[in-house]
Amino acid sequence: MSPHDESIVPPGSATTTITEAPTIAWAPGPGHAYPATAPGVPLAAFAFAFAVTMLGLVQTGILSSAANDVFIATCFGIGAVGLLIGGLWEFRSGELFGGTFGVGYAGFLISTALILKFFAGPIIVASGALGFDHAFAAWLILWALFTAVFAIGASSISLAAFMPFTLAFVVLVVSAIANLGGTASWTSDVTRISGWVALLDGFAAGYLASAIVLNVTLGRELLPMWPAKSRVQTQ
Numbered sequence: 592m593s594p595h596d597e598s599i600v601p602p603g604s605a606t607t608t609i610t611e612a613p614t615i616a617w618a619p620g621p622g623h624a625y626p627a628t629a630p631g632v633p634l635a636a637f638a639f640a641f642a643v644t645m646l647g648l649v650q651t652g653i654l655s656s657a658a659n660d661v662f663i664a665t666c667f668g669i670g671a672v673g674l675l676i677g678g679l680w681e682f683r684s685g686e687l688f689g690g691t692f693g694v695g696y697a698g699f700l701i702s703t704a705l706i707l708k709f710f711a712g713p714i715i716v717a718s719g720a721l722g723f724d725h726a727f728a729a730w731l732i733l734w735a736l737f738t739a740v741f742a743i744g745a746s747s748i749s750l751a752a753f754m755p756f757t758l759a760f761v762v763l764v765v766s767a768i769a770n771l772g773g774t775a776s777w778t779s780d781v782t783r784i785s786g787w788v789a790l791l792d793g794f795a796a797g798y799l800a801s802a803i804v805l806n807v808t809l810g811r812e813l814l815p816m817w818p819a820k821s822r823v824q825t826q
Contacts, residue, residue: 629807631680635693636755636800638673642666642700643759644793650766650786659707666704671697688748692741699734706730721773728770735763750817751799758792 645662648654654661678693706727714723742756765785772778802814 628680628684630684630686630689630803631677631693632686632689633677633800633803634680635674635677635689635696636796636803638669638671638677639696639755640793640796640800641673642670643762643789643796646762647786647789647793650782650789652783652786663704663708666700671700671704674700688741688744695737699737703730724770724773728767731763731767731770735760735767738763747819747821749819751795751802752816755792755796755799758788758795762789762792 642662642665645665649656649659649662674693675697676693678690678695678697681689681693711723711727714726718726738756738760742753742760745752745756762785765781765788769778769781769785772781798814799816802816805813806816
């Protein structure tokens with residue numbers, strides 16, 4: 592048999608083509624090493640909206656101050672749990688802003704509920720009502736500073752994202768002022784103002800969550816988000 596004969600394939604005989612398997616290069620991040628998921632911001636924003644709205648209803652006097660336990664339960668429940676899950680989901684998607692906000696505010700709501708439910712009484716016994724009010728005011732001011740950072744960051748995202756943080760900052764500052772006033776007669780009016788701003792904040796957070804859910808689900812902009820000019824120019 593000659594070399595030429597070796598290249599002849601008899602008619603009807605089966606041929607097998609061997610191809611080399613492609614090399615798979617795994618890239619880090621969502622959609623690669625693990626599947627991409629829905630964002631956690633809507634859940635976190637809805638949870639925050641429920642908590643701050645209940646706070647506003649109590650502070651404005653729309654609900655009796657005896658209903659303060661409902662606010663505490665909301666903090667422990669949908670508020671903290673929703674924010675924590677939404678924040679962790681944002682971290683999983685590689686979103687630093689949403690993840691830090693969600694997990695951070697989950698800790699804030701849990702801590703605030705614990706202070707009001709379990710630690711306020713012993714602190715008042717130990718240091719007096721004024722001592723507790725001043726300590727709680729310091730706690731609120733610290734979180735106002737934390738919130739200001741996110742308000743600045745959200746200003747580069749959209750107006751819908753910016754407003755909840757800005758209003759939350761106002762709520763925290765005004766509530767801190769009311770606590771610093773102690774038993775002064777004007778503190779009730781300041782607390783009521785804080786409550787009305789809290790209701791606006793709850794609406795703003797609910798609007799943000801609703802806009803994301805509806806716009807994504809419907810595939811069109813049903814509720815405008817008013818993105819920042821810097822984002823519009825880069826799109």
